[in-house]
Every structure is written in C-alpha cells, then in structure tokens.
Amino acid sequence: MSHEHEPHQFSVMDVLEQRWSPRAFDRDEVLDENRLGPAFEAARWSPSSGNSQPWTFMVGFRGDDVFQTIVGTMASGNQVWAEHAGAVVANIASVVDAEGNPQSHAVYDLGQAVAHFSVQATAEGLMVHQMGGFDAQTLGRELELDSSQRVVTLMAIGSMGDPAELPEKLQLREAQPRSRKSLSEIVRGSAHYA
Numbered sequence: 537m538s539h540e541h542e543p544h545q546f547s548v549m550d551v552l553e554q555r556w557s558p559r560a561f562d563r564d565e566v567l568d569e570n571r572l573g574p575a576f577e578a579a580r581w582s583p584s585s586g587n588s589q590p591w592t593f594m595v596g597f598r599g600d601d602v603f604q605t606i607v608g609t610m611a612s613g614n615q616v617w618a619e620h621a622g623a624v625v626a627n628i629a630s631v632v633d634a635e636g637n638p639q640s641h642a643v644y645d646l647g648q649a650v651a652h653f654s655v656q657a658t659a660e661g662l663m664v665h666q667m668g669g670f671d672a673q674t675l676g677r678e679l680e681l682d683s684s685q686r687v688v689t690l691m692a693i694g695s696m697g698d699p700a701e702l703p704e705k706l707q708l709r710e711a712q713p714r715s716r717k718s719l720s721e722i723v724r725g726s727a728h729y730a
C-alpha cells in the first residue's frame with residue numbers, strides 16, 4: 537500500500553514509491569525468520585567501508601523477551617504504535633574494530649544496510665518504520681552490548697494494519713500527505729533541477 541505524497545519530479549522504482557513509514561501495523565500478524573529473511577539478506581549484501589560489515593541486528597518477535605526489552609526503551613510516543621508490530625529490531629553499529637580502532641563509517645554503513653533492508657522488505661509486502669526515539673544507553677545495557685557497539689536506530693516491521701485502531705492524533709498523522717525538499721534544494725554544482 538502506498539501513501540499519498542507530492543508528485544515525484546522523476547519516476548522511481550515501484551518499491552521506492554511504495555515505501556513509507558506507517559504506524560498502523562497488523563496486530564495479529566505473526567512474523568518469523570523466513571518472512572524477514574530476504575530483507576536481512578539484502579542488508580547482508582549492502583556495501584560497507586573496506587567490507588567491514590559493521591552491523592548487527594537484534595530481532596524481537598511480538599510477545600517474546602527481546603521484543604519487550606526493545607519496546608520498553610522506546611519513547612512513549614513510539615511505544616503506543618510500535619508495540620503492535622510483528623517484529624522490532626535494534627540496529628547496532630560496531631563503532632570500534634577488533635584492534636580497537638574507531639570505525640568512522642560504521643553508522644553510515646549501518647544506515648545503508650537498513651535502507652537496503654527496508655527496500656527489500658517493501659518488495660516482500662512488509663512495511664518498515666525506523667525510530668531514533670528510544671533510550672540507546674539503557675537498551676545497550678539490557679542487550680549486554682560491549683563498548684564497541686552502539687544501538688543507532690530501531691525498526692518496527694509488519695504488514696499494514698487498520699489506522700482506525702490508532703489513537704486519534706496518530707490517525708491524523710497517518711493520513712497526512714508526505715512531502716520532500718525539491719531536487720533543486722538538495723542537488724547542487726553542475727546539475728540543475730527545477
């Protein structure tokens with residue numbers, strides 16, 4: 537299901553057009569490793585600095601302990617909808633390598649892996665909503681990460697649900713058209729766009 541948005545200036549692949557970040561997830565859907573497999577495979581094969589692959593994905597399925605731990609560290613405004621997703625994932629960057637050197641591109645690489653994940657997930661009929669609103673320090677402690685690892689973002693994953701099940705304020709946000717800066721604002725130099 538795509539979402540109303542401003543017209544594209546150029547057409548893009550269907551999955552990119554269809555991807556957006558919903559809050560209404562199917563509350564009954566049960567996800568498992570097979571359902572998420574293609575998206576994790578896409579993340580696995582994304583490029584990274586020196587092929588360092590500085591990412592780990594901590595997965596919880598709705599109802600299990602990992603799920604509860606991750607949801608428990610979310611900002612309340614995220615918890616209220618994300619607790620109904622089929623899965624939540626903590627996206628973890630290894631910011632220090634095995635020799636103790638900083639991996640300065642780790643967060644960038646993780647973000648790119650998550651982007652590939654979300655595009656593949658969309659192709660599989662799943663929606664992905666990324667979050668920065670959570671307590672990263674507490675989650676890192678509860679997941680027993682060492683100091684070389686940092687939880688950068690979370691994802692809620694699942695099929696689209698019924699927006700009518702959301703609190704009224706979120707129903708309104710869910711219906712808002714999506715918008716973006718124009719190409720002329722974000723692309724500079726010798727390339728000129730309207």
Ligand SMILES: Cc1cc2nc3c(=O)[nH]c(=O)nc-3n(C[C@H](O)[C@H](O)[C@H](O)COP(=O)(O)O)c2cc1C
Pocket residue numbers: 555556557558614665666667668669670689714
């Ligand atoms: C790093 C990052 C952090 C985000 N944090 C939150 C968040 O805490 N809560 C939320 O509802 N959405 C969050 N989002 C989703 C963005 O608000 C959303 O991607 C943006 O508004 C564009 O909308 P779209 O994904 O539907 O195109 C986050 C997205 C990213 C990439």
